[in-house]
Amino acid sequence: MKTRFAASAFALIASSASGEALDRTIPDAVGRAAPALEAYSTNDLLGSVWTGEQLSMRDRSLVTFAALMTRHETGNLQRFVELALDSGVTPAELSETVTHLAFYTGWGNATAAAEAMAPVYEARGIAADSLPGAEVDLLALDEEAEESRESFVRGTYGDVSMGVVDNTRELLFRDLWLRPDLAPRDRSMVTVAALIAAGQPEQMTFHLNRAMDNGLTQEEAGAMLSHLAFYAGWPKVFSALPVAKDVFENRAE
Missing domain, CATH: 1.20.5 (Single alpha-helices involved in coiled-coils or other helix-helix interfaces)
Structure with a gap:
């Protein structure tokens, strides 16, 4: 029953641009080499996790991009650049995410992400002069x-x-x-996602509190943790759960 429901839920978005881009994040080779993985990917990851209402597809694509960039998964990044753009992330926001996360995941990861993004931007006619430059009016x-x-x-x-x-x-x-082209909430959100993906939960307390001060809800934060289990792995998320629990409890007092 769960599998049929998940597949049905995914079918509801499959005809949209973001749904088609999401479907492309699972390469055809997966089914040829690991049929069980393809089934989990289609029925559970795409059909249930990505369609969860606690976090928008736009936010999920941004969080996933941040995690893959942090993990230097350059082979997957182009698919998720396309997904992010089709899910409502603007070219400027994605550009700012790369620049922002250079300071939190390292220049090499940011350079590799920019190299993965460039062909997608070129194919879509997104020119460098339309993106935020170094000199902007700060918040x-x-x-x-x-x-x-x-x-x-x-x-x-x-x-x-x-x-x-x-x-x-x-x-x-x-x-x-x-910098104004990525909202404070989103800067905080991608920073927390990067810390989780990097296995650095000791840095999360400040940034998760900042994220919630900037508008990320507890429900959204919890959904982000659940989502990232698939992209960063269960051990990293379980290392982050105690930190999130403490932040939530302390804010409730």
Whole structure:
């Protein structure tokens, strides 16, 4: 019964552009080499997880892209670039996601993601001059929150590496996080997704709280964890669950 329902749910979106792009994320070779994997992919991952109402397909595609970029899965990225664009992520938002995650997953991952994106953008007529450049009008800074964050980091790590402290302040929180072409909620969401995919739950507390302060709901955060189990693996998600549990409980107090 579950399998029939899942397949039926997927059929409802299969005729749309995003549904067709989602279907293409499972290569034909999977069925030839691992029929059971193809069945799980079609019936459960595409038919149930991706159609879950707790998180939009647009958000799921952005979260998945962030996870694959973090894991340097360059062979899969083009399919998910297409899916993200067909699911409502704008070219500017995806471009900003790559730039943002360079600071959280490393320059090599960001460069590889850009190389995977470029042919899709070219095929769709998305020119570089239509994307956000280095010079943009930044969003307003929350001075109180930034002062608190800076004070903690400087007091804790100033004697270890002032370079890290200074670059975190100037490049990340007074520049990158204030760029307007990716909403604060989405910046937080892809950051949390990247931390989960990288197996770095110890960094999640600050960023999950920030995500929820920026508008991500607890239901959406929970759905993101469930979704990422398929793309980052169950062990990484189970490592992240205790952190999420603590954040949710502390916010409820």
